[in-house]
Amino acid sequence: MPHTIVMTGASRGIGRIAAERIVSESPDVHLLVVARGSSGARLSAALGEGRYAVSHVEADLGSLASVRSAAMAIRDRLSRGDLPPLRGFVGNAGMQYTNALTEGPDGFESTFTVNVLANHLFIRLLEDRFVAPARIVITVSDTHFGDFQHNMGMVPGPAWRSPDALAHTGAFPEPETTAGGRTAYSTSKLAAIYLVHEYARRLPAGIDAVAYNPGFVPGTDLARNADPVSRFAMRRILPALTLTPFATSRGAAGRYLADVVLGATKAPTGSYVDRGRVARSSEESYDPRRERELWDAAERFTAATVDQSRTSSIPLSPNSRPR
Known part of the structure; x- marks a missing residue:
C-alpha cells in the first residue's frame, strides 16, 4: 500500500544513501524530505528522475518555529490527500558544533535543539497522523557510551545534567x-x-520507535563546523578505518539505516539497533527517572510551539499509554 515516510538529514552522507535505498527497495513509499534551503528541492528532483515519489518541505531544524511550519505543511498535505498515509518518520539530521555556546533563535543551545527538540516536535505534531503499522527511527551515536572502544578517544563521553541546563549554552x-x-x-x-524509550511507552500501539546507531562513519559532513585540521582528517585520513572493524563506511551505514526504516531489520519498539542488529546501548542509557524528566522538559520547551498548532484547530492525539 502507498504510504509516506518523512525524513530529515536525507540530502547528504548516510542519509542520502539511505534515501536512495528506501525508494528503490520500496516503490510504494512517498519519501518526503525535510531540508534547509534548496537542498530538498535538488534531492527530490534527483531521486524523482528514477520514477520514485519524492517531495520536500523546507525547514531549519535549529528553529522550532521553522520545524512547526514544516510539520503543519505536512499535516495539511496529508489532510488534503496529497500524500498517502503517514507510516514513518526518520530523524537522521544531526549537528556537532565547535563549542557549547551556539544559541538558536528560541534561546536553546543549538546542538540540543537540532539533535533532540526538533525530532520531538516533529513527532508530537505528527503523532495523530501516523497510521499503524508505523515506525519512527532516530539516528543516535555510539559516542554516548563514552569509552575508548566506541569513540577511540575522539569525542568526550556524555556529561548528563538536568534538561534545563542541557538545553542552554554553557552546560559543560x-x-x-x-x-x-x-x-x-x-x-x-x-x-x-x-x-526513544519514552516514545515506546507513550505512543499508541502500532507506532514503534527505534534508535539507530551507524557506528563511527568518517567522511561525512558531521564535522563541517570543525577546525580545518579535523575536517581534513575526517575526510581524507580517517575513512581508511572503514577497512577495519572500528568504523563503518557511508554506504554500509546508509544501507543499515534504510533496512531499519523499512523493517527489514527486525527491531521491537524502544530498541537500539547497532548497525544491522538489535543490541544494548550503554548502561547509562537505561534510566527511567532521567527519561521521564527529559520528556517533561521537552514538552515544556516545545509547549508554546505546540500550543500554536492547537489554536490552529489541529488536535493532537492524547498519550495512549501510561507512564
Missing part, C-alpha cells in the same frame, strides 16, 4: 572549546535514546 566545562561542543553532541545522543 570549557564550553568555548571543541571538547565542549563534542560533549554537547554525545550528551544530546544520550538524550535521544532516552526519548
